[in-house]
Amino acid sequence: MAEKKKLLIMVCSPKNERSGTLIPTKAFVEGMEQNGDFDTEYIFIDKMNIKPCRGCLSCWGREDGSCWMKDDDVPMIREKLINSDFVIWSFPLYLFGIPGQMKCLMDRIVGMVHPYMGQKLKDGANAMNSHLHGLQHQKPGQKILLLSSCAWMDLDVVYEPIRKQFNIILGADGYQLVACPQMRALDHRGGPRRLEMLREKYRAGGAEYAKNGGVLSQEMVDLLQKPIFSDAAYETLVVEFVTHMFDRPDNF
Numbered sequence: 614m615a616e617k618k619k620l621l622i623m624v625c626s627p628k629n630e631r632s633g634t635l636i637p638t639k640a641f642v643e644g645m646e647q648n649g650d651f652d653t654e655y656i657f658i659d660k661m662n663i664k665p666c667r668g669c670l671s672c673w674g675r676e677d678g679s680c681w682m683k684d685d686d687v688p689m690i691r692e693k694l695i696n697s698d699f700v701i702w703s704f705p706l707y708l709f710g711i712p713g714q715m716k717c718l719m720d721r722i723v724g725m726v727h728p729y730m731g732q733k734l735k736d737g738a739n740a741m742n743s744h745l746h747g748l749q750h751q752k753p754g755q756k757i758l759l760l761s762s763c764a765w766m767d768l769d770v771v772y773e774p775i776r777k778q779f780n781i782i783l784g785a786d787g788y789q790l791v792a793c794p795q796m797r798a799l800d801h802r803g804g805p806r807r808l809e810m811l812r813e814k815y816r817a818g819g820a821e822y823a824k825n826g827g828v829l830s831q832e833m834v835d836l837l838q839k840p841i842f843s844d845a846a847y848e849t850l851v852v853e854f855v856t857h858m859f860d861r862p863d864n865f
């Protein structure tokens with residue numbers, strides 16, 4: 614019998630189980646599980662003990678790239694990140710970047726990427742599109758998916774910094790990004806019908822991803838990223854949220 618593929622989901626929202634991003638993430642994972650044999654694990658990084666990087670870079674001098682700090686949850690998380698077949702980073706967009714908890718973890722695992730050895734870039738500006746590091750500790754064939762949610766609908770613009778960061782670290786072919794707009798409003802005001810529409814398409818996304826061995830077609834990415842509320846309805850909801858909703862006790 615073929616061995617189960619290891620599927621690791623890194624939940625990076627500080628809202629943990631109440632994360633809106635978890636809604637499409639869980640549906641995506643369900644779609645994968647319905648189309649393959651996976652050993653699935655969710656890690657809620659906000660619940661983990663992750664000390665900040667101390668900046669020594671001694672990890673790059675160690676053969677296994679590990680950090681000298683061994684007394685928190687990072688060594689365990691790192692093992693799982695290295696040995697998974699599929700890694701899904703589920704995170705909200707924060708100030709057009711990744712949330713602090715996720716950055717704190719990424720800094721601690723910088724030894725997973727190839728060290729900088731003083732090389733000079735040869736092809737100038739084009740170098741932005743090829744990776745400057747790439748992973749040196751990664752299960753062969755591992756696939757990485759960034760599944761993020763945000764408020765804005767202009768995804769090309771608001772995710773440009775994330776793309777730049779991950780392109781320059783991993784290379785454009787080292788990961789795929791799916792962004793889900795309008796998520797907060799969908800979570801709070803979408804109602805069962807719209808939320809089911811969202812789940813249905815993310816289940817289909819997960820199904821395609823599993824069947825294609827961890828690759829999403831551009832058509833599927835476009836479908837997953839398509840806003841569910843019309844522009845006008847969404848604007849009304851956002852105004853309502855900003856003026857009345859954020860202070861409600863059930864928001865905390």
Ligand SMILES: Cc1cc2nc3c(=O)[nH]c(=O)nc-3n(C[C@H](O)[C@H](O)[C@H](O)COP(=O)(O)O)c2cc1C
Nearest residue numbers: 626632633634705706707708709762763764765796
């Ligand atoms: C501190 C903070 C910064 C945010 N920055 C952005 C942003 O730059 N662009 C955006 O579209 N949404 C932004 N948002 C909205 C979140 O990305 C959005 O509500 C997301 O769906 C929350 O996901 P979660 O429930 O999984 O945490 C921000 C939210 C917070 C709390």
